[in-house]
Structure formats: structure tokens, C-alpha cells
Amino acid sequence: MTKWDRPERFRRGRAITAFGAALAITLAPMQPAFAFQQEQTPVYRDAARPVADRVEDLLSRMTLEEKVGQMQGLWENKGDVQTPEGDFSPERASAAFPHGLGQISRPSDMRGVDPTTNGAAGVTEGAVNRDGRQTVEYINAAQRWALEETRLGIPLIFHEESLHGYTARGATSFPQSIALASTWDPELITQVFNVASREMRARGVHLTLAPVVDVARDPRWGRIEETYGEDPHLVSEIGLAAIRGYQGDTLPLAEDRVFVTLKHMTGHGEPENGINVGPAQISERVLREVFFPPFERAVRELPVRSIMASYNEIDGLPSHANRWLLHDVLREEWGYDGLIVSDYFAIREMVTRHQMFADIQDATVRAMDAGIDIELPDGEGFVHLPELVAEGRISEAQIDDAVRRILTMKFEAGLFENPYADPDTADALTATPDAIALARQVAGRAITLLKNDDQTLPLRADGLGRLAVLGTHAVDTPIGGYSDIPRHVVSVLEGLEAEAESGGFEVVYSEGVRLTESREWAADEVNLVDPAVNARLIEEAVAVARQSDVIVMVLGENEQLSREAWAENHLGDRADLQLVGQQMDLARAIFALNKPTIVLLLNGRPLAVGELVEQADALIQGWYLGQETGNAVADVLFGRVNPGGKLPVTIPRSVGQLPVFYNHKPTARRGYLFDETSPLFPFGYGLSYTSFQMSAPRLTNPTIRVGEAAQVQVDVTNTGPVAGDEVVQIYVRDDHASITRPVLELKAFERVTLQPGETRTVTLDLSPEALSLWNLDMERVVEPGTFTIHAGPNSVDLQSATLTVR
Structure with missing residues (x-):
């Protein structure tokens, strides 16, 4: 036997562009005069010096309070640094953070302005977040405050969400993560996140809270859509491709790239009862074989600088209190030397949800001992660090270690030389024609054909006559969680109407079934539509379908039905995997017409749709396909694109089969009374128009x-x-x-x-x-x-x- 050898670590490089050097010279006079009276150019301001030297020089100049300031983010209380209208206020910032600040979360959102917006990274009805120019102006104002109004002029990091494209107003929305994994095409995924990083950096953002490299093994879990599936190798390969797209293979960071944050370390994808944040009943062996590999490979193969701990507990320890996980494994075994950041409010939740600590101070001590470097979204616990140092509960050496890593990221991002973005180009670099074309291409390659009896597909325009398009999703296109509002989302109906215009056939539409009263991802309450309303809609849909030659039925879920459950009053996990509401009533009524019927599923989790498999002539798994949904669906239905997607998850026959992942142990599938152990569709499955x-x-x-x-x-x-x-x-x-x-x-x-x-x-x-x-x-x-x-x-x-x- 031979033990597995650790690969060689990365070498750090340093580079500075002529533009960056010129900007550094321009910025020098902006620094507070009193800060550098004794020397002309401090080492940390000298871009020619090694990053490590600059970090140590700056660290040596910092007070304890300034160090602690770097370890905190700002989001929940963003109103503290803004005017009532949402503009950044240097005066209010100096009052709230006299010793500086490390990060500001989600600068594109209007947190602190409109209480109905809630700053959530999702489509909120009636909410209008900042556009590209407004975001850059906000970021530049905040950055100018940090550089000019704080003692040492340490720039800010701005982070955003970008699970499947930059989560910001007008940015390109690509297919949801589970759909990206369905492409089984790492090179294409790298292109996707190249675009996302370009759009983010154009608006002044330096860090993304993505990709999610959790291995997902329970489809009841509402966040399964955020993952790359159930297999550690597939998740690793797609995750590595995403990292390369965001930040490249080497550092320092290029001017059109952003740092990634791998999340969530770990076990998050198999929660007890399928309920988000539930305990992960996982052994060390399963952790190492299944859940660790995507994180470990990323750390060993690429220069990752940020990892987020998970909310869940393993063996009685929440990840934010688990020193074995975050220090012994992540740092000592794997050699990770980047930041470990808290998930939003996770330190607080060790008091309120896990009920492990009596107060936030105790939770903070444990989080620091475990290895957390930055508290997000705000410094609710870390604001107490100076007093905890004074009490001897935390050492300043611990704080120094965390701040070294924070400053290293800021130097490697080039923020001391090039801290500002250009408001004149932010919107021009967003949702460009090449980005939109890529979104359409990726959606087409993600679409997975599950059934195609008698070569129902592809459709031929000549001789088609009338095509019925049924289902609310054909017009009201779901694009998944962690989305903002793209400039335009092409619906399935739009895509097929465009096809009809060139193909000479007629498209007729009927809503069929409404699912929920709202699609608002951030809303707490989820209400199904009155069945009586749907009964009338089904009658109308049957009448439309009866007069048609071929039927396309668009069914599935929306952003309320499969989503992150972040509180007891904001749920997103499910106890069954059936289609919600009266969708099967619609399907049965349509199947009874005995007309060629194609079912397209737009959904976030695997659904147990055995009856659809039996009755439909063709069945397509689309997941959430992003802003080019309609064009991509038309491309596939009419054969311009031959579907080649493969399932990144196993689709069960029923919830009773769970867990149903393919890589099970030999004793796990003996059999059931009166049912099968085989899944509805196996992992890796997908058909084609050819053989x-x-x-x-x-x-x-x-x-x-x-x-x-x-x-x-x-x-x-x-x-x-x-x-x-x-x-x-x-x-x-x-x-x-x-x-x-x-x-x-x-x-x-x-x-x-x-x-x-x-x-x-x-x-x-x-x-x-x-x-x-x-x-x-x-x-x-x-x-x-x-x-x-x-x-x-x-x-x-x-x-x-x-x-x-x-």
C-alpha cells in the first residue's frame, strides 16, 4: 500500500499593469497627510514589494480596533453608511466604522433603503436594485471613503452572489447550477463564469460567494438546484471549471476576474429529513469519500482564497465551531492558506438555532478557535473581539493570522493600486451579445431528453398546422434562486412564436394551471392558487389543445417551490416530490385527448413524475434554463440543437426510495414489497435524436x-x-x-x-x-x-x- 501524496503547493506571483501603477501614483496624494509624516512611501504602498512584505508592514501599523474592522462585513445594517436615498455617506460611515471596514456585501442591492426589498439575492416583486452605473458610483464612493477617510487607507472588498451569473440588475442570467452540471461540459462552464466575472468586475466587485460545491444527496432539499449534483467527481470537475472561469489559474487577480468563495464546508447537501441546515448524519469516511473531494481538489489544484463554512452540524458540532474540519483538515491536511468566512448570521445561529452557546460572545470565541476569519454579513459577534482579547479569551495573534489572510487577498486583487471601477463602461460590459449567445448555447446543451417515443421530436414546421403551448411556465419563466432581473427573459411562448413566424405554423397558448400566488423568491409566505381557479383554466386549456395538432405542456416548479429555507417562516424544502398543485390534473386531461404531447419540465429539484413518463410522447428535463429559456427550447424542439444533456442526479420513482444516489453500497438495494428499487431515471442518463x-x-x-x-x-x-x-x-x-x-x-x-x-x-x-x-x-x-x-x-x-x- 502507498499513501496518497500531496501535490506541490502553488507559487504566488506578482504583477502590476502600467494603468495600475499610474493609478497608484494618482491615489497617493489622496491619503490622509497625518498618516505618513515620517516616511514618503510605506512598504505596503510600494507595489514593487512582495505581497508578504506589504502585508507585514501594514499589519505592524494597525491598531487592534483596525484589525477587527477588517474582519467584519456590512449588509444587514448597510443603512448605517447610507443616506435615506441609498447613497453612500462618508460621514455616516466614519461614525459607524471609525477604524475602517473589511467588506461590504451585495452593493448592487438596495438594502437599507426600501424595507420591502430586504436585500435578498432573488427576484423581489416591485424592487429595483442598482443598475451598473449606480453600483459603480456606490462602490467608488465607499472605496474613496476607505482610502481617504480612514487612517491607513485600506480599500474595501465588495462581494456579491453569482450562482449562475451575476445576481444583479440587468446582468446575464445563465441556467441554474443543476442545469449547468447537466451539460457535463467543464470547458463551457469556464466560459460561463468568465462572463459572470467580467460583469462583476466591471461594476467594481472583487469577490463572489460562489460556486456551491456541495454534493447533494437529498432531492427534498430546496437548495439542490444550487448544486452540481450527487457525484463528487462531477461536482469537482464542474466546480474546478467554475473557479477557472471566475478567477483563472494563477494570482494575482486579473483586472476582469473575481475571487471565488467555495461553499459550504461541508455536509450541507445531505441534511436530516431533507430540511435545510439540518444535522448531517455523516461519518468521517463518507465525508472524505463524498463531501470533501470537491473542496480538497479545488484547494490543491487552484489558488482558492475564500471558503465559506456551512450552517449544519456534523457529529454534534456546527461547522463554524468545528476546529477539526476547518483547521485540522482544511488547513493542516490540505495546506489551505486562504480565508474562511462565516455564512450569513451563522455565528448568531450557534446561539439561536443550534442552541449551543448562551450568548454571541461565547459563539464568537468558538468560531475564532475553529478558524473563522471574517464574520458575514455583519460583525455582530466579531465587534466584541477587542473586549474578548482584553479578557484573554482570544489572543491578538489569532486576529493577526486572520488579518494577514484578509490583507493578502486585497493586495492580490490589486486594490491598493486599482481600487475604482469605471461607471461609463459598467452597463456596456453587461449582457453583451456574446454573453446572450453563450446563455442560449449553454441552455441548449443543458436540456436533457428523457423520453422520445416514435421520434416525436424533433418537430417539423412543415405540415405542423397548430401548436398548443400550455402551462404558466410557458409565459412566466422561472430562472431559479439567486437571480435578479435580467434585461430580458425569453419565455417558451416567445421562442415558439418566433419559430412559428419563420416556420409558417400557428401557436396558441393557454395558461392551464397556476402554481403559487407569487413567484417572489424572497417572500416568506407561499400560497397555492385556489383549485377552483385552476379547474376553470384546465377547461380552457383542454379546449385549446383539442383544436391543435401537437401539444407542448410546460410543467414544474418556480422560485418559491424549490429554494433556500433560511428561517422557520421562510421554507423551501418538501416532504414529497410530486408536481405541485393541479398540474397532474391538467396533464391527465390533455393525455386523454390522445394527441402528440411533449412535456417540458422547468424545475429546481428532481421530481417523481412516473405518470408523465408513462403517458407523454416526449419528456424533456430542462431545470431552470436562464434568460434564453425560450430560444433554447425552440432550438431543441425543432432540431437545430440535438439534446445531449445528462442527468447530474438520480431521479426517484417516489420519495420513499430516498436516499437514491447511484453510488450506494452493495447492501443498499435489496428490494421493497410492492415496489421497485430502481430509479425512474439513473444518474448520467440522457437521450439524443441520433443513436x-x-x-x-x-x-x-x-x-x-x-x-x-x-x-x-x-x-x-x-x-x-x-x-x-x-x-x-x-x-x-x-x-x-x-x-x-x-x-x-x-x-x-x-x-x-x-x-x-x-x-x-x-x-x-x-x-x-x-x-x-x-x-x-x-x-x-x-x-x-x-x-x-x-x-x-x-x-x-x-x-x-x-x-x-x-
Whole structure:
């Protein structure tokens, strides 16, 4: 046996543009005169000096109160630094934060201005957040205060949400995370977050609270839409691609990039009862095999500078109080040297929700000891740090360590040289034609075809006559949580009407069923529409459909039905996975007409839709597809885009099957009385308008030594009439081991595009890590023995070969 070796750490670099240098010279006279009377250019102001030297010089000049100021954010009380109209007020900021401030959260929102807005990162009816110019003007004013009105002139970090595009007014909205994962296309995901980072940095934002690299193993959980699915390898690959898109592979940060914050460390994706923030009943072994890998790979492979702890507890310890998790594993084992930030209000919640501490001071001490560097969104607990130092409960050395990491990020972002954004270009760099085209392309590649009887799809415009489009989602397009309002969302009806105009057929629409009285993500109360109202709408929809040749029914969820549950009065998790409201009543009435019927699902979580599978002629899983929903759906329905998406999660037959993830242990699927253990659709599943033939996997060397890599080759042929995409998926099974192993584990994949008749040999590597396990001593090792190497288009239809490790 050989232990897994840690890869070499990253080297830090330093770079400064001529523009940045000129700006640094311009800014120098703006500093308070009294700050630098004894020296002309302090080391921390010298861009030619190494970052570490600048950090130590600045740290040595700071008072305890100034250090603590850097460890706090501002959002809930943003009104303290604003005028009643929402403009940044230097006078109020100096009164509220005389020793400076570290971060300001969500500068694009109107927190502190309109109480109905609540500053939530979601579509709030009637709320109008700042546009690009207004955001830049706000940020520049705050930055000018930090540089000119605080003693040492330490610039601010501004952070925002950008789960599937920058969560700001007018920014490009891409498909939701679970849909992005359905592309199985890391290179495309990098392009998506390149656009998001460009739009954020254009408005003066330096840090995003994304990506979410939680592995999600319970579809009842309302936040599953924010994740990249149930498999640690897929989540890792898509997560790494997102990080590269946001901030690149190296530091310092480029002028059009933003730092990421990986979240949430960890176990967040399998809460007890599927309820957000519930305890994660997860062993250390499962943590290391399933939930740690996306975080560990990111930390080891890329220069990550910010990680957010999770709300949940593991083995009796909330993550914000778990030193083993945040220090022993994250820092000592993995060598992480970036920031660890609290989730919003999480330190408070160790008092109020976990009921672990008597007061915020006790919770703060424990959070500091665990390794939290910054409290978000505000310094509710960390404001007490000076008194806790005076009492001897926290050392100033602990604070110095945190502030070093904070200052390092600010220097690596180039904020001391280039702190401002340009209000004249912010809107021009947002939702550009290339960004909109990319949003359409990604949505098309995310769409997953689950059923297509008798080649119902693609539709042909010639001879179509009349196309009925049914369902409220066909007009009122859900785009998912952590969204603002894009400049324009193309509805399914718009997309199909445009198709009809060029194709010479007629489109007719009927609402069919309304789901909730509001789609407001941030609203606490969720009310279903009166069934009597829906009964009338269903009658109208049947009348419309009866006079049509083909029916497209758009069903699913909206932003209220699958969302983050952040309080007892703001829920988003569900106890069942059926379609909500009277949607199945509509579907049954339409199926009774015996007309060709296509069902499109726009939803955030996997839904148990067995009856739809039985009755529909074609079934499409769309998830939330972003602002280009309608165009992408039209592209797929009419064959301009051949669907090639694959499921990043298993879809169960019923909630009673949960947990239903594919990489289960051998004893987990013995059987049920009167029901099946097989899922409705397996992980990795997705059809195409063409057909493919995939060979059994070939090993270039069927016998290797411990510590060596293996190479797998698979031939894929497009045996159908049109070009299309297939995803070659490689799974590993350790046949016999010192501990029980999953029946399958995804270890490699590649999406390929093939022309009709084309054959391609796909070569994929299996690293020693892909063959490793955590042994009885909790050491990562590769054990000698045989491994079954599976290849196929999903996690069920597989062929195999045997690899021997000596």
C-alpha cells in the first residue's frame, strides 16, 4: 500500500499593469497627510514589494480596533453608511466604522433603503436594485471613503452572489447550477463564469460567494438546484471549471476576474429529513469519500482564497465551531492558506438555532478557535473581539493570522493600486451579445431528453398546422434562486412564436394551471392558487389543445417551490416530490385527448413524475434554463440543437426510495414489497435524436503497479442520421477491499460531438487517486487487487474490463 501524496503547493506571483501603477501614483496624494509624516512611501504602498512584505508592514501599523474592522462585513445594517436615498455617506460611515471596514456585501442591492426589498439575492416583486452605473458610483464612493477617510487607507472588498451569473440588475442570467452540471461540459462552464466575472468586475466587485460545491444527496432539499449534483467527481470537475472561469489559474487577480468563495464546508447537501441546515448524519469516511473531494481538489489544484463554512452540524458540532474540519483538515491536511468566512448570521445561529452557546460572545470565541476569519454579513459577534482579547479569551495573534489572510487577498486583487471601477463602461460590459449567445448555447446543451417515443421530436414546421403551448411556465419563466432581473427573459411562448413566424405554423397558448400566488423568491409566505381557479383554466386549456395538432405542456416548479429555507417562516424544502398543485390534473386531461404531447419540465429539484413518463410522447428535463429559456427550447424542439444533456442526479420513482444516489453500497438495494428499487431515471442518463454505439472499455495496460495511473480507451460511433453529442462515462468498482466499497464510482467522462457515421476513440486517464480508498486507519491508499472498469452512456448501460493492481 502507498499513501496518497500531496501535490506541490502553488507559487504566488506578482504583477502590476502600467494603468495600475499610474493609478497608484494618482491615489497617493489622496491619503490622509497625518498618516505618513515620517516616511514618503510605506512598504505596503510600494507595489514593487512582495505581497508578504506589504502585508507585514501594514499589519505592524494597525491598531487592534483596525484589525477587527477588517474582519467584519456590512449588509444587514448597510443603512448605517447610507443616506435615506441609498447613497453612500462618508460621514455616516466614519461614525459607524471609525477604524475602517473589511467588506461590504451585495452593493448592487438596495438594502437599507426600501424595507420591502430586504436585500435578498432573488427576484423581489416591485424592487429595483442598482443598475451598473449606480453600483459603480456606490462602490467608488465607499472605496474613496476607505482610502481617504480612514487612517491607513485600506480599500474595501465588495462581494456579491453569482450562482449562475451575476445576481444583479440587468446582468446575464445563465441556467441554474443543476442545469449547468447537466451539460457535463467543464470547458463551457469556464466560459460561463468568465462572463459572470467580467460583469462583476466591471461594476467594481472583487469577490463572489460562489460556486456551491456541495454534493447533494437529498432531492427534498430546496437548495439542490444550487448544486452540481450527487457525484463528487462531477461536482469537482464542474466546480474546478467554475473557479477557472471566475478567477483563472494563477494570482494575482486579473483586472476582469473575481475571487471565488467555495461553499459550504461541508455536509450541507445531505441534511436530516431533507430540511435545510439540518444535522448531517455523516461519518468521517463518507465525508472524505463524498463531501470533501470537491473542496480538497479545488484547494490543491487552484489558488482558492475564500471558503465559506456551512450552517449544519456534523457529529454534534456546527461547522463554524468545528476546529477539526476547518483547521485540522482544511488547513493542516490540505495546506489551505486562504480565508474562511462565516455564512450569513451563522455565528448568531450557534446561539439561536443550534442552541449551543448562551450568548454571541461565547459563539464568537468558538468560531475564532475553529478558524473563522471574517464574520458575514455583519460583525455582530466579531465587534466584541477587542473586549474578548482584553479578557484573554482570544489572543491578538489569532486576529493577526486572520488579518494577514484578509490583507493578502486585497493586495492580490490589486486594490491598493486599482481600487475604482469605471461607471461609463459598467452597463456596456453587461449582457453583451456574446454573453446572450453563450446563455442560449449553454441552455441548449443543458436540456436533457428523457423520453422520445416514435421520434416525436424533433418537430417539423412543415405540415405542423397548430401548436398548443400550455402551462404558466410557458409565459412566466422561472430562472431559479439567486437571480435578479435580467434585461430580458425569453419565455417558451416567445421562442415558439418566433419559430412559428419563420416556420409558417400557428401557436396558441393557454395558461392551464397556476402554481403559487407569487413567484417572489424572497417572500416568506407561499400560497397555492385556489383549485377552483385552476379547474376553470384546465377547461380552457383542454379546449385549446383539442383544436391543435401537437401539444407542448410546460410543467414544474418556480422560485418559491424549490429554494433556500433560511428561517422557520421562510421554507423551501418538501416532504414529497410530486408536481405541485393541479398540474397532474391538467396533464391527465390533455393525455386523454390522445394527441402528440411533449412535456417540458422547468424545475429546481428532481421530481417523481412516473405518470408523465408513462403517458407523454416526449419528456424533456430542462431545470431552470436562464434568460434564453425560450430560444433554447425552440432550438431543441425543432432540431437545430440535438439534446445531449445528462442527468447530474438520480431521479426517484417516489420519495420513499430516498436516499437514491447511484453510488450506494452493495447492501443498499435489496428490494421493497410492492415496489421497485430502481430509479425512474439513473444518474448520467440522457437521450439524443441520433443513436450511438459504444465499445467495451480497453485498458492500454491491464496490469499496473500501486501508485501508477491507468488509461482507458472507448470507441464511440454515431450510428444515426444526424450529428449529436454523447458523454463517455467511466465508472470504477473496487472488487474486493479492506472496507466496503460503492457499487460504482464515476471517475472520468468526456462529452464528444460526432457527425453521422463518425467514430472516435476517447482516451481517459484514471489517476491513482481514482483507485484509492480510505482504509481502516483513515489513510488514503491504493490497495492491490482487481478493479472493474465500466464504460457507458449512463450509470446503468455499461460494459466492463478488468484492471489488476499489483
